Amino acid sequence: xxxxxxxxxxxxxxxxxxxxxxxxxxxxxxxxxxxxxxxxxxxxxxxxxxxxxxxxxxxxxxxxxxxxxxxxxxxxxxxxxxxxxxxxxxxxxxxxxxxxxxxxxxxxxxxxxxxxxxxxxxxxxxxxxxxxxxxxxxxxxxxxxxxxxxxxxxxxxxxxxxxxxxxxxxxxxxxxxxxxxxxxxxxxxxxxxxxxxxxxxxxxxxxxxxxxxxxxx
Ligand SMILES: [Zn+2]
Numbered sequence: 001x002x003x004x005x006x007x008x009x010x011x012x013x014x015x016x017x018x019x020x021x022x023x024x025x026x027x028x029x030x031x032x033x034x035x036x037x038x039x040x041x042x043x044x045x046x047x048x049x050x051x052x053x054x055x056x057x058x059x060x061x062x063x064x065x066x067x068x069x070x071x072x073x074x075x076x077x078x079x080x081x082x083x084x085x086x087x088x089x090x091x092x093x094x095x096x097x098x099x100x101x102x103x104x105x106x107x108x109x110x111x112x113x114x115x116x117x118x119x120x121x122x123x124x125x126x127x128x129x130x131x132x133x134x135x136x137x138x139x140x141x142x143x144x145x146x147x148x149x150x151x152x153x154x155x156x157x158x159x160x161x162x163x164x165x166x167x168x169x170x171x172x173x174x175x176x177x178x179x180x181x182x183x184x185x186x187x188x189x190x191x192x193x194x195x196x197x198x199x200x201x202x203x204x205x206x207x208x209x210x211x212x213x214x215x216x217x
Contacts, residue, residue, distance in 0.1 A: 002217075003216065005189075005215040006215040007212050007213075007215075008183060008192070008212060008213040009210075010182060010194075010213055011052070011212075012122060012182050014047070014051070015027070015029065019122050019123060019127055019128075019154060020048065021154055021159070022159070022160075024048045024051065025047065025051070027046065027051050027052075028044070028046040029046070029047070030044050031043060031044075032044045047208065049205055049206045049207060049208075050205070050206040051208060052180060052208050053179075053181050053182070053196075053211050054180060054206050054209055055176055055177065055178045055196060055198050055206055055207055055209050056176065056179070057070075057176070058071075058171035058172075058175070059171075059204075060167065060171065060206055061164055061167040061168055062168070062171040062172065067204055068205065068206055068207050069200050069202045071174070071198070072174075073197065076196050076198065077193070077194065077195045077196075078110055079109070079110050079192070080110070080111045080112075080192040080193070080213060081111070081112050082113045082115050082187055082192070083098070083099055083112060083115060084115045085099075085115060086115065086116065087117075088118075088131035090130075091132065091158060092131045093133070094114060094133045094137060095134050095137065096136060096140065099137055099140075099141075103144065106141055106145070108145030108147075110146060111148040111149075112146050112148070112150065113150040113151070113184055113194065114149070114150070114151045114153075114156070115152060115184040116130060116131050118131065118153040119152040119153070119180075127153075128159050130154060132153075132156065132158040133156050133157070135165040138170060139169060142170070142173055146175075147170075147174070148175060148176045149176070149178070150177075150178040150179075150181055150194065150196070151177075151178070151179055151181065152181045152183075152184050153180075154179060155179060156177050178196050178209065178211060181211055192213040193213070193216050194212070194213050195211070195213075195214065196209040196211035197209065
């Protein structure tokens, strides 16, 4: 019998103030109907495909890449390996030296979570000058069979540039990236079961998710 001891929410609150990638559609969540008027409460939810905590499909950066509805659902669930990279400065790269000690834990089916701590700056200008992952780090992880990467920052690549080398490499192996996550410090138990399923938006480049880490027995 499957038992959940704890569920940690890794998602940012989704509001009209949720930080969005520069240039993305502005979220507009508002009341559509009210019990007093129509007999039931309902909201309009106008958001981009990658607003709030979200996953990227390979199609986001690869014209022939899989769309989010075509991705293997097994990519969105797995045992997490949290790699602490706290204490990085603005736009500082996460390099091989930072992750070396964790490479032995990586096997196909596992999910890597880069814990930068940067989500504490959500809502500030500094949020967009987050640390980013260097391409050779991702290559070493892909070599070990990792296909799913989570980060508690708005982008796994540097924001403000025109190149997305980490997105390109992950898309090339039909992998998945989850971004704009938070609360990784609350994963205080071993072998967290990580789960962040996308909506089945046909043809989409990505989807908002409710990302969680579960302590299960
Ligand atoms: Zn992305």
